[in-house]
Amino acid sequence: MMNYSGYPTSRPPGGQEGEPTPPAVHADDLTVVRGPRTVLRGLAFTVPRGRITGLLGPSGCGKSTLMRAIAGTQAKVAGTLNVLGRPAGHPALRTRVGYVTQAPSVYADLTVRQNLDYFAGILAPGRSAAGHRGENVARAIADVDLTTHADSLAGNLSGGQRSRVSLAVALLGAPELLVLDEPTVGLDPVLRRDLWTLFHSLAADRGTTLLVSSHVMDEAERCHQLLLMREGEVLADDTPDALRTRTGSETVEEAFLHLVDEARTQAAARTKETTR
Numbered sequence: 001m002m003n004y005s006g007y008p009t010s011r012p013p014g015g016q017e018g019e020p021t022p023p024a025v026h027a028d029d030l031t032v033v034r035g036p037r038t039v040l041r042g043l044a045f046t047v048p049r050g051r052i053t054g055l056l057g058p059s060g061c062g063k064s065t066l067m068r069a070i071a072g073t074q075a076k077v078a079g080t081l082n083v084l085g086r087p088a089g090h091p092a093l094r095t096r097v098g099y100v101t102q103a104p105s106v107y108a109d110l111t112v113r114q115n116l117d118y119f120a121g122i123l124a125p126g127r128s129a130a131g132h133r134g135e136n137v138a139r140a141i142a143d144v145d146l147t148t149h150a151d152s153l154a155g156n157l158s159g160g161q162r163s164r165v166s167l168a169v170a171l172l173g174a175p176e177l178l179v180l181d182e183p184t185v186g187l188d189p190v191l192r193r194d195l196w197t198l199f200h201s202l203a204a205d206r207g208t209t210l211l212v213s214s215h216v217m218d219e220a221e222r223c224h225q226l227l228l229m230r231e232g233e234v235l236a237d238d239t240p241d242a243l244r245t246r247t248g249s250e251t252v253e254e255a256f257l258h259l260v261d262e263a264r265t266q267a268a269a270r271t272k273e274t275t276r
């Protein structure tokens with residue numbers, strides 16, 4: 001059943017039947033300060049559930065900072081930032097949100113399987129969960145296509161393979177929201193395509209929401225929804241099709257450039273207005 005906002009209605013844990021399911025992420029007037037700089041300024045956007053939202057923008061525009069805020073690891077976050085209906089960083093979100101940083105976080109002196117066994121043991125400790133843990137570990141390794149490397153030391157893998165071990169760790173708990181910071185950077189085209197196929201099957205078959213950052217505009221075409229960022233602000237929050245149509249562009253890259261020019265013109269007009 002859909003409600004007026006386009007979100008399905010269901011009974012959220014502890015909620016009333018018929019209440020709308022909150023979006024995966026809802027931000028309003030979100031501001032983040034890092035050191036002396038305001039890195040994110042007054043952001044307002046929504047990330048829908050069960051879809052792939054691409055977070056795109058040039059290097060340094062604030063993508064990682066926004067992802068850290070959503071994952072609850074960023075200090076000095078002001079404004080509204082709700083994740084799966086709770087304030088970002090809420091302890092109840094720990095098992096519901098998977099976050100993969102740009103730097104792979106795996107133990108180099110353990111094999112792929114040992115890394116996953118270790119994290120699976122933290123998620124579901126105890127002897128009685130051993131069978132379940134084994135299944136989850138095998139599934140996560142297969143998901144990221146590392147079955148043939150399961151017994152290799154993580155330290156002996158390539159950078160791209162290590163990133164996929166990190167992704168497999170995040171998949172272990174079957175999170176409702178996966179926040180992936182530049183997961184395809186440095187991967188060859190075949191692996192990039194395979195990862196995008198995995199992202200689509202996670203969304204379609206498991207209902208997972210994915211927020212995927214990239215500074216490569218052609219990856220935008222693979223997303224259901226886009227958040228285009230520039231210099232700490234959201235330029236657009238729309239589908240690739242709508243963005244292309246609205247700006248009369250052939251590609252999302254062209255649409256992005258169009259929006260940048262539009263924002264510059266508006267900023268110049270505002271400056272002229274205030275100096276009059």
Ligand SMILES: Nc1ncnc2c1ncn2[C@@H]1O[C@H](COP(=O)(O)OP(=O)(O)OP(=O)(O)O)[C@@H](O)[C@H]1O
Pocket residue numbers: 034035036037039057058059060061062063064065066215
């Ligand atoms: N610890 C910090 N103190 C002050 N400023 C910081 C800090 N970390 C990042 N910044 C600044 O915040 C801005 C946003 O950084 P962020 O890493 O979020 O960008 P990004 O879009 O993810 O870039 P990239 O694609 O290169 O990873 C940058 O201008 C960066 O210089």
